[in-house]
Amino acid sequence: MPTLYRDYRPQKFADILGQNHLKITLQNELADAKLGQAYLFCGPRAVGKTSMARVLAQAVNCERRKSGESEPCGECAACLSIRRGQSLDVMEIDAASNTGVDNVRENIIASARLAPSGKMRVFIIDEVHMLSLSAFNALLKIIEEPPKQVLFILCTTEVHKVPATIISRCQRFDFKRISPAEIVKKLSFIASQEKIEISREVLEDIARQSGGYLRDAESLLGQVLALGEKKIGVEEVELILPRHHNQEALDLLDFLAKKNPGGAVSLINQLADNGVNFKNFLEEILLILRKIMLQSVQPGLAEKLGLDFGESLELRISHLSAELPLAACLRILRRFLELSQEKSASIPQLPFEMAVVELCLKAGSDDKSSVNNASNRPTASLVKEASTPKERAVDAPPIIAADLNEAEVAARWPEILIKIKKHNHSLFFVLQNCIPLALKSGLISLRFKYKFHRDRLLDPSIKAIMEETLAEVFQGRVTIEALLDENLELGTDMPVAAGPTDVAAAPITETKKPGGVLGGLMENFGAEVL
Ligand SMILES: [Zn+2]
Structure with missing residues (x-):
């Protein structure tokens, strides 16, 4: 089996997936020769901590790296020996198997005092939290x-077990899980290098199953490549990647949202006839509901946690979210969680059928259909409803909205989201997945990570609602420009406040202190930070 993890290990910062903020910081420090002497890399396993440590070790020792540069050349003797694991200056120590104080004295302290043969002696201590207290x-x-010319890189998956005294001496870097979209990118690169054609569906499936852990994804891909086929589609990988039924899971949730027990029960029986394992199917439904729940609680949160289903499914999930308010989603989640713990019955599909019938009959007070029929109305009536402010706008002088910088726009964004939510729940959802830029000469740019969210906004009736709301809030004509930015990091850039009465998102940019927007939001809407 190909050892993809080793073959495609990153050799430059540019090769490392995700972790953009960390890369930029490290590269700036390298270029400005302002590197610290101790770093703590924390975060989940298999997200690139040791890869980053090795690239950093290579960069500090590279013989050809000029001042002002940050990438190792990858070709000089120092780079090559580090890459082959033969360098005397770079020591990788697995603290999990060397926990004692003697190990630290012998392997680290003693050799740290010796001068390096090259530029710097680098200690990469993996799983550092495993060290004993005396160590x-x-x-x-x-x-x-x-000592001068020594660099420590401590890596850990459990930073809470690292003493505060150590943490305070290190520059701390928190690694995040890698998004499935980024994993797909890397996998398709590997596949193309290996000259194997793999369908996007399969790659997305691998990324999803790996849960944001690149190494797992690469090992699954290794198994797929080991099939030895030149062209690989869903059917070829059926034995390696268990077939999923995400579309059917979404169909079922659609039936529940529309309170259609007949449709739901028929679907369950159709799946039973096809020999679908209900336990696995239930797991898939729970994952989707979890995504919807997290998305309603805090935009970007699901993505941050690696819950990304790939573009085609995300579109359906976002439509479904609009139909399922948080309370309804929780109710279904609770019932299905119960169901997943029940023992199997003599008629395997019966408990499942009962659960869906119950969920359809018991219309909770939370359910949209029982309280508010707005979402079930055809789009035409929505547009008509939304045209009232437009008529007003026609009477008003067509002045262009005054310029606002990014921070000022961000500060008003929660207000816009709340207004939009009253008009159109699905647009509200779409807007939670974008970050607005400055408003200039009546033009505002919105950055979207996903094409389908952007396209949704560009739908003429939706765009009209949006522009009217913006005109109302910014008191002047506003035109929207929707941009696509695959590298947009919604999760990290969007701290959000959510209150009991409303959920509002306040996208802000990295450079700004969250206090301003959040503070204002909390004041205006009585929201709390969760
Ligand atoms: Zn080099």
Whole structure:
């Protein structure tokens, strides 16, 4: 089986997937020769901590890297020996199997005092939280006063087990899970290098199953490549990747949202006839509901946690979210969670049928259909409803809205979202997935990560609602421009406040303190930070 993880290990910062903020910081420090002497890389497993550490070790030792540059050349003797694991200057220590103080004294302290043969001696200590207390104390002493030309990179998946005294001496970098979209990109690169054609559906499936862990994804891809086929589609991989039924899971949730028990029960029986394993099917439904729940709680949160279903499914999920308010979603989630713990019955589909019938009959007070029929009305009536402010706008002088910078737009954004939510729940959802830029000469740019969200906004009737609302809030004519930015990091850029009465998103940019927007939002809407 190909060892893809080793073959395609990143050799430059540019090769490392995701972790953009961390890469930029490290590269700036390298270019400005302002590197610290101790770094703590924390985050989930298999997201690139040791890869980043190795690239950093290579960069500090590279013989050809000029000042002002940050990438290692990858070709000089130092780069090559580090890459092959033969460098005497770069020591990788697995703290999990060397927990004691003697190990720290012998392997780290003693050799840290020796001058490096090249530029710098680098200690990469993996799983550092496994060290014993006395080992940590010994390590602390050397980190407090590190010899010149020594660099410590401590990696951990459990930063809470690392003593605060150590953390405070290190520059801390928090690694995030890699988004499935980024994983798909890397996998298709590998596939093209291996000259194997793999369908996008299969790649998205691998990314989804890996849950944001690149190494797992690469190992699954390795199994797929080992099939030895030149062209690989869903059917070829059926034995490796269990077939999923996401579309059917969404169909079922659609029936529940529309309170159609007949449709739901027929679907369940159709699946039973096809020999679908209900336990697995239920897991798929729970994942989708979890996504909808997280999305309603905080935009970008689901993505941050690696819950990304690929573009085609995301579109359906976003439509479904509009139909399922948070309370309804929780009710279904609770019932299905119960169901997943029940023992199997003599008629396997019966407990499932009962659950869906119950969910359809018991219309909770939370359900949209029982309280508010707005979402079931045809789009035409929505447009008509929305045209009232437009008529007013025609009477008003057509002045262009005054210019606002990005921060000022962000500060008004929650107000816009709340207004939009009253008009159109699905547009509200779409807007939670974008970040607005400055308003200039009556033109506002909205950045979207996903094409389908952007396209939804560009739908003429939707765009009209949006522009009217913007005109109302910014008191002047506003035209929208919707941009696509695949690298947009919604999760990190969008702290959000959610209150009991309303859920509002306040996209803000990295450079701004969250206090302003959140503070204003909390004041205006009585929201709390969750
Ligand atoms: Zn080099």
